[in-house]
Amino acid sequence: MSHTVVVVAADHAQLAHACELAVSAGGPPVIVLAGTRDTLAEIGGAPAERIVFVERASDVPVEALAGDGAAAVADLHPALVLAPDRSADRILLGACAAALDAPMITGVDTIAVADGHPVITRVLCGGIATEDLTGDGALALLVDGGAALPPGEGVPVQEVPANPLGLTLSSESPAPHDHVELGSAAKVVAIGRGLRSGADMALVEDLAGALGAEVACSRPLAEGLDWLPRDRYIGVSGQDVTPGLYLALGISGQLQHTCGMRGSGTVVVVNTDESAPFFAECDYGIVGDLYAVVPALTRALAGATT
Ligand SMILES: Cc1cc2nc3c(=O)[nH]c(=O)nc-3n(C[C@H](O)[C@H](O)[C@H](O)COP(=O)(O)OP(=O)(O)OC[C@H]3O[C@@H](n4cnc5c(N)ncnc54)[C@H](O)[C@@H]3O)c2cc1C
Numbered sequence: 001m002s003h004t005v006v007v008v009a010a011d012h013a014q015l016a017h018a019c020e021l022a023v024s025a026g027g028p029p030v031i032v033l034a035g036t037r038d039t040l041a042e043i044g045g046a047p048a049e050r051i052v053f054v055e056r057a058s059d060v061p062v063e064a065l066a067g068d069g070a071a072a073v074a075d076l077h078p079a080l081v082l083a084p085d086r087s088a089d090r091i092l093l094g095a096c097a098a099a100l101d102a103p104m105i106t107g108v109d110t111i112a113v114a115d116g117h118p119v120i121t122r123v124l125c126g127g128i129a130t131e132d133l134t135g136d137g138a139l140a141l142l143v144d145g146g147a148a149l150p151p152g153e154g155v156p157v158q159e160v161p162a163n164p165l166g167l168t169l170s171s172e173s174p175a176p177h178d179h180v181e182l183g184s185a186a187k188v189v190a191i192g193r194g195l196r197s198g199a200d201m202a203l204v205e206d207l208a209g210a211l212g213a214e215v216a217c218s219r220p221l222a223e224g225l226d227w228l229p230r231d232r233y234i235g236v237s238g239q240d241v242t243p244g245l246y247l248a249l250g251i252s253g254q255l256q257h258t259c260g261m262r263g264s265g266t267v268v269v270v271n272t273d274e275s276a277p278f279f280a281e282c283d284y285g286i287v288g289d290l291y292a293v294v295p296a297l298t299r300a301l302a303g304a305t306t
Pocket residue numbers: 191192193194195217218219220233234235236237238249250251252253254256257260270271272273276288289290291
């Protein structure tokens with residue numbers, strides 16, 4: 001396929017899927033990075049032909065550099081511009097779409113080619129359906145999900161000057177908790193409304209600790225009950241995860257949740273209700289009370305490592 005493919009990004013998070021799609025659509029892409037020098041070091045092993053680097057100083061918000069990033073992309077005359085679906089990358093892709101006079105397509109999952117034209121498959125309504133769009137002219141594609149790129153080096157870098165607009169970061173307050181990128185977690189233990197009290201989170205944390213897993217949850221635990229931070233919930237309005245193991249405890253398995261974990265490897269569900277929808281989507285199901293099953297699993301794992 002002869003399309004020129006460019007990936008535009010502000011940092012390295014979730015860049016792996018955009019790069020994979022770019023490679024499948026036209027071979028190693030050019031990555032236009034409107035980011036910091038630290039991020040440049042992190043993506044030095046990307047599957048890319050080269051990196052065009054527009055340096056973003058730490059006190060310059062990405063909004064001030066979107067025009068520079070878009071100009072660097074437009075200079076490459078790409079047929080396809082891909083970006084991960086993150087807030088900073090959405091800003092960049094929007095500017096690219098405007099500069100290229102290209103339609104911007106969200107939720108992109110795969111790219112194929114038919115009769116020399118790209119066929120974009122995108123996910124609708126959190127995974128209920130997909131639709132195909134056939135392109136004719138430049139397209140700006142917001143790519144669904146994906147992990148960070150693994151570290152590496154060796155990709156040639158071409159620096160272009162930055163002329164940021166007049167916008168400066170004047171102060172920053174850290175969130176009361178550390179932000180977690182669940183997208184790259186190898187194992188996830190997710191808890192739902194089957195938990196009776198926030199104080200019982202210790203049960204879940206002990207199991208996650210024994211497994212070496214990240215703790216996640218369904219939305220009500222993070223929005224409403226506030227037992228976990230908002231960046232810990234999985235689903236259509238939360239994070240996407242693709243761990244090798246997804247252990248769901250006391251989660252019913254509503255579509256809005258499961259569409260965020262469908263790329264998981266082995267799925268294990270613990271629920272007292274044998275008719276819970278999650279049982280239809282798991283590899284192993286335990287019909288049981290999490291208050292009995294979770295401590296037993298934790299003990300068994302502790303026994304297995306001593
Ligand atoms: C627009 C929109 C967006 C949404 N986005 C998201 C999203 O991104 N992520 C998300 O998660 N949800 C989302 N939701 C909410 C979603 O529809 C569900 O309401 C939510 O996922 C349910 O959470 P839950 O499974 O923890 O709770 P419930 O549905 O109440 O299920 C609790 C489960 O625990 C089981 N249980 C109870 N006690 C025990 C026990 N002792 N041991 C074992 N099992 C037990 C019950 O049998 C039940 O199946 C969204 C909803 C809307 C309308």
